[in-house]
Amino acid sequence: MRDDSQRWAPPRDRVVEVTASGIAIRSFDIARLTMISGTRALTATQLAIADWPNTVEGDSYAISLRRDRILEVNGPARPDGWDADQNLAICDVTDAYTQVEITGPAALSLLNRGTELDPNTPSRSAARLLFGLGVFLYRHGHFDTYRIHAGSAQDEALWHALTDAAKHLT
Numbered sequence: 773m774r775d776d777s778q779r780w781a782p783p784r785d786r787v788v789e790v791t792a793s794g795i796a797i798r799s800f801d802i803a804r805l806t807m808i809s810g811t812r813a814l815t816a817t818q819l820a821i822a823d824w825p826n827t828v829e830g831d832s833y834a835i836s837l838r839r840d841r842i843l844e845v846n847g848p849a850r851p852d853g854w855d856a857d858q859n860l861a862i863c864d865v866t867d868a869y870t871q872v873e874i875t876g877p878a879a880l881s882l883l884n885r886g887t888e889l890d891p892n893t894p895s896r897s898a899a900r901l902l903f904g905l906g907v908f909l910y911r912h913g914h915f916d917t918y919r920i921h922a923g924s925a926q927d928e929a930l931w932h933a934l935t936d937a938a939k940h941l942t
Contacts, residue, residue: 793941795876797934802871805921806844808834810860813842824895827911835898835908835921843908843921869908870927872934875917878941883909883918885937903933 790797808816814836822828823836832846843865844850850862874882883889886903898910907930908921922930 790935790938792935792938793882794878795874795882795938795941797872797874797931797938799927799931800871800873802866802869803846804844804849804864805866805869806847806850807841807863807865808844808850808860809841809863810855810858811840812858812860813840816858816860817842817844817847819844819847822898822910822912824893824898824909825889825891825911826894827913827915829913835910836896837899837908838897868924869921870924870930872920872922872930873912873917874920874934875914877916879916879918881941882934882937885940886933903930903937905930905933 810816814821817834819832819834820828820830821834821836821842828835833844834847835843835845837843850864852863854860855862880889880891883902887900889900889909898908900907900909902909902920902922905922905926910919911917912919920930
């Protein structure tokens with residue numbers, strides 16, 4: 773069998789930190805991600821809801837994706853499927869997303885290399901296009917700490933885009 777292992781870089785360690793140009797970039801794992809969809813999604817959670825540019829605190833919160841969809845991060849366990857009482861679709865998507873955290877005084881400058889972000893323009897949705905990839909982007913814990921959730925299949929592409937862009941920060 774042909775060995776093509778030298779054609780691609782080896783997969784990186786899933787929990788790794790890169791520090792450069794006044795920022796730190798690290799991957800991290802989340803215990804549970806639950807997608808909740810339906811007209812009552814924004815009121816279906818008791819968790820604080822992250823939107824742009826507000827900062828969310830703690831380990832358990834929800835991310836506003838659309839007016840009818842949220843992503844609960846480390847929220848309560850919920851059964852998958854249709855909740856007929858609340859007219860909501862609920863799905864565990866823990867393995868579907870990868871998470872990256874960027875922190876430091878140059879974090880916004882790094883992100884602006886991949887998209888246009890204006891902290892003075894609020895948005896109810898954390899869904900963004902970053903370096904051509906569909907992501908969920910929000911502030912977490914501190915004004916210069918950002919978290920990104922991207923599809924697991926996009927993990928390497930996101931990581932390379934962020935670390936390459938970090939090399940060009942001045």
